[in-house]
């Protein structure tokens with residue numbers, strides 16, 4: 193290969209595996225050997241000595257994909273970087289790799305929008321971007337006529353599914369994303385499995401779409417508008433236009449600092465704002481070159497985020513000096529993908545384990561998020577897990593917690609039958625600690641209107657000492673919480689209730705706590721195959737078969753029926769359908785304390 197290609201490839205690898213090339217067992221990839229003669233790991237050349245394939249799967253690559261350098265190899269047809277830890281956006285430069293037929297990027301940590309330029313790769317046959325964090329809408333992939341496989345499951349993509357030539361496609365999967373609207377005609381080639389896990393998607397092979405409301409047709413009676421009415425109407429239109437122009441003018445002026453950037457600046461500012469681009473990636477160096485000024489990355493971030501450093505480290509001394517770059521480059525493992533984003537376990541050097549919650553909700557303003565996180569941080573409570581750091585930009589919000597090794601309440605209750613015994617005394621202690629902590633947080637954050645917003649047994653974690661801790665306090669439903677502060681009558685739908693009931697933010701937490709009490713008492717799942725725990729408990733109690741609701745393990749342990757019934761009464765008050773009459777968390781906490789006291793004195797006095 194030519195020297196220019198060799199140099200570009202060496203640079204590509206340096207970005208992909210910064211400082212780690214040899215440690216990853218990758219041979220070659222240096223200027224002293226040729227990619228096609230020197231046996232570079234993962235490089236396949238043709239007889240003419242041009243690089244045709246680069247296959248670096250499971251190679252522990254943690255850097256970024258420098259498409260600009262990669263695509264200097266004009267003849268590249270296959271790029272496979274499956275199963276690594278590559279972060280960052282996929283740059284528009286990927287379109288320079290014109291010959292590319294196979295693009296495999298699955299099982300990495302790519303994020304951000306897919307580049308629009310992907311649709312210019314007209315030779316593409318197979319694309320696999322599954323199991324990443326790509327979001328935004330798909331580019332115009334219907335332009336790629338020879339596409340036979342498109343796999344994008346387990347991302348956070350949205351918008352409508354493009355009308356591809358499904359009869360040509362051999363593989364297609366977009367499950368577990370946020371796509372919406374009707375599915376185009378797949379001509380019977382694909383089953384529901386290709387589309388599941390997109391709550392707003394409808395049509396064959398999923399369930400039918402709701403009927404489109406009929407257009408409102410004016411009745412025959414309607415008369416022609418009089419010229420007077422027309423005059424009034426046009427007056428309103430002109431007034432409306434003036435208001436719109438004024439608002440646009442104001443917005444334009446307010447955004448002026450961003451407008452100063454040239455050409456791709458807006459686009460790159462977004463890229464910069466994204467955490468994965470804060471290290472010196474192609475995008476950032478390009479930006480500097482393109483802008484033709486001396487703006488440092490830090491100052492650009494400051495423009496974007498209002499003088500707040502990229503990673504705001506809040507509490508833990510373990511994290512002193514941790515940079516955003518280190519956090520992104522550390523090896524990570526996906527722990528879960530919830531409704532609100534993905535959660536990763538990140539292993540830092542020195543054995544510190546963190547979890548990073550990548551929240552997918554661009555609707556929350558950055559300022560609001562920052563203020564909220566700082567306010568929550570000021571309230572210290574032993575049984576509430578504090579965030580140790582956060583990152584916040586227009587595009588992305590990350591929250592960092594210390595990793596808790598002892599699982600969560602959900603697992604303890606519903607894990608395998610052989611899992612630890614969870615006796616009545618321990619359940620009562622968990623109920624007491626959580627109620628007390630929640631009551632405290634509600635009191636402290638009442639004026640700010642910050643409730644938990646997403647309380648569930650999976651968010652009750654056990655720390656090293658097996659004490660229960662509430663995780664993710666105040667992170668979710670932020671917009672709704674704010675609305676409820678502005679208008680106390682505004683009620684939100686509680687995540688746990690999932691029944692169309694509306695609850696104010698704090699009442700929502702009380703309800704959710706009631707459901708946790710029911711889980712502790714019954715050992716049953718909140719919802720499974722149409723089973724709804726609160727309704728079931730209510731109906732059994734109404735029939736006066738109360739004892740039937742309790743977990744068999746508690747009955748056979750000989751737990752006091754009287755105190756279980758008392759705790760059940762508390763739970764029923766919490767899940768009462770009339771939210772205005774429901775108790776506050778402080779009241780709930782007091783009730784549980786008195787049950788606990790009775791329990792303790794019975795242990796002391798019972799023979």
Ligand SMILES: Nc1ncnc2c1ncn2[C@@H]1O[C@H](COP(=O)(O)OP(=O)(O)OP(=O)(O)O)[C@@H](O)[C@H]1O
Pocket residue numbers: 527528529530531532533534535547593594595596597599600646650651653663
């Ligand atoms: N700090 C932590 N340490 C260890 N495990 C954690 C920590 N935080 C969360 N987990 C666990 O990771 C898993 C995934 O958590 P995550 O919050 O993404 O799920 P979720 O609550 O269902 O998501 P969502 O709230 O977005 O619907 C859960 O089992 C949770 O208990």
